[in-house]
Structures are given as C-alpha cells and as structure tokens.
Amino acid sequence: MSSQSDRRGFMMSGAATAAAWAAAGRPGFAAQPSSATAQPMDRVRVGLVGVGSRGTWLLSLLLGIEGVEVRAVCDIIPERVAKAQEKVAAAGQAKPQGYARGETDFQRLCETEELDLVVNATRPWKWHVPICVAAMQAGKHAATEVPAAETIEGCWQLVETAEKTRKYCVMLENCCYFREVMLVHNILRQGLFGELRHCEAGYQHYVGRPRPATTQRPPEDKVRTANSYPTHPIGPVAQWMDINRGNRFDYLVSMSADGTGGNRRADINTSLIRTARGQTITLYYDTKLPRPYDLIYRVQGTRGIAMATADRIYIEGRSPKPNTWEPMETYYKEFEHPLWKELGERARSGGGHGGGDWLVVHRLIQALRTGAAPDMDVYDAAAWSCITELSEQSVAGRSRAMDFPDFTRGRWETTPPLGILGGE
Numbered sequence: 001m002s003s004q005s006d007r008r009g010f011m012m013s014g015a016a017t018a019a020a021w022a023a024a025g026r027p028g029f030a031a032q033p034s035s036a037t038a039q040p041m042d043r044v045r046v047g048l049v050g051v052g053s054r055g056t057w058l059l060s061l062l063l064g065i066e067g068v069e070v071r072a073v074c075d076i077i078p079e080r081v082a083k084a085q086e087k088v089a090a091a092g093q094a095k096p097q098g099y100a101r102g103e104t105d106f107q108r109l110c111e112t113e114e115l116d117l118v119v120n121a122t123r124p125w126k127w128h129v130p131i132c133v134a135a136m137q138a139g140k141h142a143a144t145e146v147p148a149a150e151t152i153e154g155c156w157q158l159v160e161t162a163e164k165t166r167k168y169c170v171m172l173e174n175c176c177y178f179r180e181v182m183l184v185h186n187i188l189r190q191g192l193f194g195e196l197r198h199c200e201a202g203y204q205h206y207v208g209r210p211r212p213a214t215t216q217r218p219p220e221d222k223v224r225t226a227n228s229y230p231t232h233p234i235g236p237v238a239q240w241m242d243i244n245r246g247n248r249f250d251y252l253v254s255m256s257a258d259g260t261g262g263n264r265r266a267d268i269n270t271s272l273i274r275t276a277r278g279q280t281i282t283l284y285y286d287t288k289l290p291r292p293y294d295l296i297y298r299v300q301g302t303r304g305i306a307m308a309t310a311d312r313i314y315i316e317g318r319s320p321k322p323n324t325w326e327p328m329e330t331y332y333k334e335f336e337h338p339l340w341k342e343l344g345e346r347a348r349s350g351g352g353h354g355g356g357d358w359l360v361v362h363r364l365i366q367a368l369r370t371g372a373a374p375d376m377d378v379y380d381a382a383a384w385s386c387i388t389e390l391s392e393q394s395v396a397g398r399s400r401a402m403d404f405p406d407f408t409r410g411r412w413e414t415t416p417p418l419g420i421l422g423g424e
C-alpha cells in the first residue's frame, strides 16, 4: 500500500471487523492458506531435533497429547538423544530412532524417517532455517521454536520452501495462547475496545546476570544491536491486529540505548512499527538490566485500553468510574476466551508458562489431526522474526525507516482474519 487513502481503505469499522472475524474460516480454525494443505491424520508421527532444555520440555508435552507418536530424536550430544529415547519408551511408546552424528544429522532424520512433523528446538538459532527447510523438502511439516529465522533471507527461505512443498511451517509462539492474551483477543473481537489503534509490548526479561559456563548462550544469540528476541511480544499483537490477514506491518524505526561500561551491546532496544491500517506498535527488547519480567501487552482502541500483564482495563461507558482502571480479572467471567473455557484446566495442568506451552503444542497437533490449518503459518513466522534484522539495520542507520517485506506477496489483503479459536 502506498498512499494514505489506500491505507484508510483498510480501516474497518468495529462492527465490520467483528463480522469479518466471525466469518473467518470454519469454526475454531483459520481458513486454509493457499500455500499449504494437509489431509486429516489419526496419529501424528513426530521427529524432534534439539533435546536440550526446551526440547525436553516439548517432548514431555508431546508425549502427553493424544495421537502423537515420537518416532525419532536428534541432538549433537549423544547422551541427550539417549535420555530422550528413554523418556519416550518410559511413556509407553516404541523407542524412537536416535540421530547424533553431528550438526547436520537432522538431514538424515528428515530423509530416512516416515514422519508427519519435525519439531525443532535447537540452539544456536542458526540451525532453525536449515532444519525447517530440510523437513519440508523431505515432505514433513515443520514446527520451530522461536525465532523461526535470524535474517530476512532466512525468512524468505522458509516462505519459499513452504510454498513450494505445500507444507506447514509453524513457529511455536506460546505467548499467543496466554490466558490474558486470549482474554484481550476475545474482548477486542467483541468490539469493546472500539477500533484498535495502538499496542505496546516487550521482551523485558533480565537474562543478563552471569551464567555458569555450561549454560552460556552461544555468542550469536546476544551480540546484535537490535531487537533480537521479538516474537514473544509481537506474536499476540500481530494476531490482535490481523497482521497478514487484512493488515500488515508497513515499516519500522528502531533505536538502541548504549550498553553500559563501554559495552557495545545495547542495553535496551526500542522499535516503533506502523501498520497498513495506520496503527502503531511500540516494541521493547530489554534483557540486560535488572528488572522484573514483563511483556506489557497494552492494547488501546478508540473506546478502551488494557494493560494485560498489569491486570488493568478501562472501557469507556462500561468501567464503573470514568477514566479509572478496573482489574481485568473481573472480565474473565463474561469474556474468558472459548479456548480457555474449554481447555483451561488441561492447559494449566499441562503446565509451562501458565498453560501457553501446552496449548501451542495441542493446537498444532489438533490441527494436523483434523486437517485444519494451524493457527499460525509461515507468513506469521516470517513477519514476526524479520523484526530482528529490520531493527538492526534501522539502528545502524540512525533509526532510518525500514519497510517490512511482504512475505505474503499481496495475499494479506484477501486472507481472512483468524476466527475466534474454539476449543477442540
């Protein structure tokens, strides 16, 4: 979109937006994107690459979900492979094939095994694109831990491979399933906030304290003067704003505060994003300075505002006192998201980030089993992940404006919004 009037053409009224949301896809799931398809399957045969801390946790979740068979596990550390194999066997499944012949052995896994899905939970992140690409090229769907890619080029590789192979490539963005995030989603879609105009979110998590040598993050995960971990905050915001589904990220400007003590690593990175509908987003990356954890999740419309992690909401004409916060807690009774209403108990007992971890895995497996499109697709993975390189380039150029690539190649205009995600 180039002109302001074109942009305004994409601003929908609250009622029109609600109607479009309601009409999106079959109940409970998004419409099938044209790039990928899958027949329903009774069981989902999974290969897991990277069984460190996150991978082992994902393995526990997968083993607790009906219809999942873990057929293969891969890591560069043979002991981790052996441990994962034991874990699968202890859960009553056949011992999965192990792959531990080095950094590219995932290729052999993808080519040898009969699988429906390859799940990637490796670190360093440079392996995420090669593993997903190898999976899709071998005819498997790919699911990856965050971020899906470190570079714009990597994002394009994922998009092009998914389109060519017609396989899904899903980034497992668990924050999209947080209870308060989905509550906000539901309130928004009932029209209470009016027109959505601004969001604010951030990965604000102090991970900068010295770590023991064995758990040091590989250097490439931390040296960039950029927003190097954008997907947890931007995922929910993108879904609220219908990004890639009637709306898109237009451009970004970014600025970093200098690191302390002559350290060239930025202390805090702040980016501003403008969407095709003329909305704005403030996005923080703040992991180096002491602070409590907070993703913020502010959503601001023409009639109301919520600060989700602070449990505060104000809806004009509904909140008891004018211009005064009320706790968001009171809204759960009326507006609890249908997914949480139905699956909240299971999600909570499944565990991990308040249930978000269980839900992200459950929803993907459920989509594959029913033949529906997963909630998140390769275009989401690309649009959310590319923020790292865009912010890096913007910072390097004195906050120059960086256009977002349109990974959908125009399809964002006609792709319907996510429906209100139902239970099963």
Ligand SMILES: NC(=O)c1ccc[n+]([C@@H]2O[C@H](COP(=O)([O-])OP(=O)(O)OC[C@H]3O[C@@H](n4cnc5c(N)ncnc54)[C@H](O)[C@@H]3O)[C@@H](O)[C@H]2O)c1
Binding pocket: 049, 050, 051, 052, 053, 054, 055, 074, 075, 076, 077, 080, 102, 103, 104, 105, 106, 121, 122, 123, 124, 125, 127, 145, 146, 147, 172, 173, 174
């Ligand atoms: N969604 C979330 O909330 C969340 C939380 C934590 C971590 N993560 C993500 O999960 C991923 C893994 O993080 P982690 O904390 O488990 O790291 P980790 O270091 O504990 O585990 C990574 C594993 O990958 C293995 N590995 C590395 N290169 C490999 C290769 N080429 N082939 C096979 N195995 C390889 C390592 O040996 C290790 O066992 C990262 O992308 C991270 O950002 C996401």
